[in-house]
Amino acid sequence: MGTAIITFLEDESFKTQCFKYKFSDDSVLCGQLFGKVLYDYLSSKNIEITKMVLLGMANSNFEMLVDIFPEEYRENYLKFLDKVRDYDIKEKKRIMEKLVAKLKEFLNYDVELIIIDSTDNFSRLQKEIGKAVMKSVAHGINRVYLDITHGIRFIPFLALGILLPARYVEIEKISIFYGYRESHNDLKPALELNGLEEMISFDENMAIFKFSGDFYKPASKIFKQKADKIRKAYVSFELNNVDIDLFKEISQIGQDLYFFRPIRNELYKVAKCNYLDEIYMEKAEFYFEREQYFKAIPLVFEAILVVTIRKFFGKKNFSQSYKEKAKRFVNKILDKPDSQVFITLWRLRNAIVHGPEKSNGKGSSLIKKFEDEEKLKILFSQAKDIYEKIKNYEENFLFNLKTAV
Known part of the structure; x- marks a missing residue:
């Protein structure tokens, strides 16, 4: 070169x-x-x-x-x-x-x-x-x-x-x-003109945050002395093990800084979460807003499972065995339209996380169906509604609750 x-x-x-x-x-x-x-x-x-x-x-x-x-x-x-x-x-x-x-x-x-x-x-x-x-x-x-x-x-x-x-x-x-x-x-x-070059580089980092959600890159440039803490917060966010206290601390700094404002707003949303399912839901919306639908779908699915375990099983154990129980339980308590949405969400989540339904990658209707971006948006909105119904459950929404229990 x-x-x-x-x-x-x-x-x-x-x-x-x-x-x-x-x-x-x-x-x-x-x-x-x-x-x-x-x-x-x-x-x-x-x-x-x-x-x-x-x-x-x-x-x-x-x-x-x-x-x-x-x-x-x-x-x-x-x-x-x-x-x-x-x-x-x-x-x-x-x-x-x-x-x-x-x-x-x-x-x-x-x-x-x-x-x-x-x-x-x-x-x-x-x-x-x-x-x-x-x-x-x-x-x-x-x-x-x-x-x-x-x-x-x-x-x-x-x-x-x-x-x-x-x-x-x-x-x-x-x-x-x-x-x-x-x-x-x-x-x-x-x-x-180093200042101009630095602003061009900073623009890249802000774009990375806007489109990918990586808040570490721009935030660590704004607060260089807190780069280690910001990195720790970002890794905990990506690994679904959010350090709420750390998020609260970071979201309180630089409240008057223009370029930190959109980052702080996102961190604050996570910092005010009380439960793991709420964190999953905030993350799902975080990626959905950035049009990263195939990241958002698995997260909203996890949010539904975790809120089900929390609300109906009264457990803080979110192990795989409880999640398997939650999948079957959710499918029973929803009415037919919501149940169909949940099954579609489940299939799409499995395809994203585990790969195609068949070893040759053929025979699945998912690819054809979700090539249309609008259908992904609709599915996410419907899944979010299911999450809210379970979180704030009432018998008229979950009319099969008694039989499921």
Whole structure:
């Protein structure tokens, strides 16, 4: 895999000038194209750059590219620019991209110039930029340094926007740099925007919580000193052995913190549970809300069994033998429609936990039936109703109670 620098070209109004840039380790390097300055800096740190992508418009200032030419060719390059300055857009694009491609013969890295036609059709422009960026990193690139120093208007934001989902394919890390040439100091700060990178990483963790329910990742970033306790709480949650006191403790911290608010709300729901079946039910709804229906179904099934043992057997022993008794008992006390729902729930739970009903995986109607997401939602809602009826049982709901007992 390789490493790429993506940099941009200013428009023709930009006056080329060599700036001295100072990096965080006090290294000082000079250049007018910050992308090349960044290349030299990273190379000095033994970071091998395999590709430089130069993204410009038809009206870009191509004099900036002089930095990437070997010194003996720079004067000829500037003379060449004078000749092509008045060419039409398509011809200039063809010649410039071909010329830069020839540079590969003289450099230790691949270089690609991508010129996007200037256009007032911003919808088309956005698509073209997205395609250009993805094409440049689509093969063999897993590390990107994005130099936004010379970016025109919104183009760097579009480039970053298309790179972010690429992190879920091959790109493992994106570092963002800005050459702060507007500084009044002679040495212009070369800034790595770590804060932005950290927020991108935090966004990933919040997304993991929202869609998978893993609250450890974002919460441990917010409260680093309590990471061990948060980890313990998360493991107890996943293993259905919730430490209620620990959940109460964690749910009380950071009450005014914006990003912790959705996590705290979920922890508080669990913390106020008094019984194991209530914890199962909260977990089931927790996953159901995240559209993880095949996690929610086994949990609501367990909640029904455990509340049955608690309410009718008067036991705190939730062993497998009591659960087997509860399955048969529930099926007897429910009316026919609810009984059919419970049997379907039971079958689906078994398929999720134990595998297909037949060894060849065929012959089951479950797959065909529950390919429809809406039917999963309906089943969960019906199962939740059964749980509530047993939890708050009345004879008119459980009319077979006497005969079952």
